[in-house]
Amino acid sequence: xxxxxxxxxxxxPVYGALSDRVGRKPLxxxxxxxTGLFAFPFFALxxxxxxxxxxxxxxxxxxxxxxxxxxxxPAFYAELFxxxxxxxxFASSRENGSALGGFSPLVASALVIQGGGTGWLVAVWxxxxxxxxxxxxxxxxxxxxxxxxxxxxDYTQR
Numbered sequence: 001x002x003x004x005x006x007x008x009x010x011x012x013p014v015y016g017a018l019s020d021r022v023g024r025k026p027l028x029x030x031x032x033x034x035t036g037l038f039a040f041p042f043f044a045l046x047x048x049x050x051x052x053x054x055x056x057x058x059x060x061x062x063x064x065x066x067x068x069x070x071x072x073x074p075a076f077y078a079e080l081f082x083x084x085x086x087x088x089x090f091a092s093s094r095e096n097g098s099a100l101g102g103f104s105p106l107v108a109s110a111l112v113i114q115g116g117g118t119g120w121l122v123a124v125w126x127x128x129x130x131x132x133x134x135x136x137x138x139x140x141x142x143x144x145x146x147x148x149x150x151x152x153x154d155y156t157q158r
Contacts, residue, residue, distance in 0.1 A: 001058060003055065003058070003059055004055075004058040004059050004061070004062035004063070005062070007059050007062050007063045007067065008062050008063070008066055008067045008070060011063055011067040011068075011071065012067065012070070012071045013071075014071075015027060015067055015068045015071035015072065016071045016072065016075070019071065019072040019075065019144065020144065023142045023143075023144040024072040024075060024076040024079070024142065024143050024144055025137060025140060025141070025142045025143070025144075027068040027069070027071070027072050028068070028069055028072060028076065028133075028137040028140075029134065029137050029138065030068055031064075031065055031066070031067075031068040031069035032069070032130045032133040032134045032137060033130070033134065034064045034065050034068075035061070035065040035066075035126060035130045036126065036127045036130030036131065036134070038060065038061060038064070038065060039122075039123035039124075039126040039127050039130070040120070040123045041057075042057050042060075042061055042119075042123070042126075043118070043119030043120060043122065043123045045057035046119060047118060047119065075143070076143055077089075077090045077093070077094060078090065078148055079143030079144070079146040079148055080140070080143055080146075083148065086148075107125060108122045108125065111124075111125055
C-alpha cells in the first residue's frame, strides 16, 4: 500500500503537466475508463493471494486509475465554476461525493460476503461507479483554458 501511494505522489506532477497539454477531461476520462476495465483483473490478481501480484494490482490501479484523476481534480474543480460560485460549487460537489463515497467500504464488504468471499461483485460495483463517473465527465466541458478570474462562467460550453 505504501508503494502504491508513493506511485500516486510521484505521478502527480507528471499527470498535472500532461493535463496542461491535453486537458483535464481526457485524463479524467482515461482514469474512469481504465478503472472500469481493470476492475475484474484487479480482483483476479488479489484473489491469487500472491504478495507480488497483489502489490502489482495495487500499483497499477493507483498509477493508472487513481493518480490521473487525483492529479487534475483541484484544477478541474477550480476551473469548473466561475469565481462568484467557485467555493460553494467546489465544496458542495466534492464533499457530497465524499460523503456518498464514504459508504464504499461498507458496500464492498457486503458485496464480498454476498459473493462468497470473492471480489467479483465489488468489481461489478466498481464498473457501475466508473460508468456513472464516465457519464459525468463525458458531459462536462474541458476546463483547461478557462479564465478562473472571470466572475461568471458559461456553464453550457462543453
